[in-house]
Amino acid sequence: MAPRSRSNPLALAVLALLFERPMHPYELAATMRERRKEESIKLNFGTLYSVVQSLEKRELVRVKEVVREGRRPERTIYEITEAGKLELQDWLSELVSVPVREYTGFEAGLSLLPVLEPGVAVRLLEERRARLEQGLAQAEAAWGMAVKDGLPRLLMIEAEYVVVLRRAELEWVGGLVEEIRGGSLDGLEMWREWHRRIGDGLPMEAGEG
Amino acid sequence: MAPRSRSNPLALAVLALLFERPMHPYELAATMRERRKEESIKLNFGTLYSVVQSLEKRELVRVKEVVREGRRPERTIYEITEAGKLELQDWLSELVSVPVREYTGFEAGLSLLPVLEPGVAVRLLEERRARLEQGLAQAEAAWGMAVKDGLPRLLMIEAEYVVVLRRAELEWVGGLVEEIRGGSLDGLEMWREWHRRIGDGLPMEAGEG
DNA sequence: GCGACGATACTCGAAGCCGAGTATTCGAGG
């Protein structure tokens, strides 16, 4: 199998758009922006061109024509191939049906939380809580606007998903803060003890087992 | 600022481990495995070595000594610098306190969901629901085992977070399936109509606005 | 009629990341 061939969802978005009609790369980017797809699929111009090239090499898209208006740069218009249509359906099906563990920055942070002093950690978690609340309020306002504009829910379903996850995170972070503050988190005393030792200039010892 | 310097949390894990004591790269990887950090921070050997090198170039770590036992390959032992300790605290603080929008595969899939036929989409979402349920059961079993083994919650906090998010996702996906099945999802009729047209060989038209 | 500005349409070098490969040692089993 081609290496990392399904690693970048931007390629999937390209296939999906070319499934509608042939376009040139810049138009792909512009269309993604219009439809707010850049909010759920990372878009970077430099990457877009190499992604399209790689799709071409794999014969999932092909050049339809190269046109030039006036003395502007050439526009290379691509179209999807039959193999591309199959890949589109197959890849999209996989993304929807198979949950994969993805790595987030916050999860990484949590897994190293003991490195921070407990007091510092609580303060930072509270900051996060506040920012999440703020972000949710904004997201909900934007969502309300879109509904009023008559945008059907089907076309904003990904935004809804993100909001649901964010809300779950907000509640969990709130609970965690309470538990540390209240002293009921299992392992808290050990945590404080490590940092007392670090404060005394002693080396930190591994805390597993 | 150094380019992309805070893009890979693996570098943060390296700093955190070297904060405890000096190690050589292979040992860093082995320790991450032992402590189950590879579940929350992506670990790849090839990447590890270049990440350590990049930290060295930025003077956040430095070579402590190069030793060789018997005729094995040399082991280069690194230690953290003062600048490295500062970077560790600062970066970790940022990860904990600032929520950032990260892109997941499922979100990308959802945002392109209309490309699939409604019937197919429901089937795939149900598959996901089932897999999420299964994964959650496994995760909870593993969690129970760890608790019995006396591992304090503080050291599994990241796993708890993941489980909470997964459960929220499970419920939401379940609800979405119901809504499509029950026909109450706003935009469903339009969705069916598009696919009727595609079936008739007509070009798909943009569905925004 | 000219100068600033944003949109159009890509290009390119540097850096990052992946994953398979290399070479050695150790211990267990037959």
Add this chain to the structure above:
DNA sequence: CCTCGAATACTCGGCTTCGAGTATCGTCGC
């Protein structure tokens, strides 16, 4: 004693991604 697999410790080529740069065209005010 010999082999086989797991563990040790890294190396390397090639693809991917980033982000800033280039160059032209339309247009709007002044």
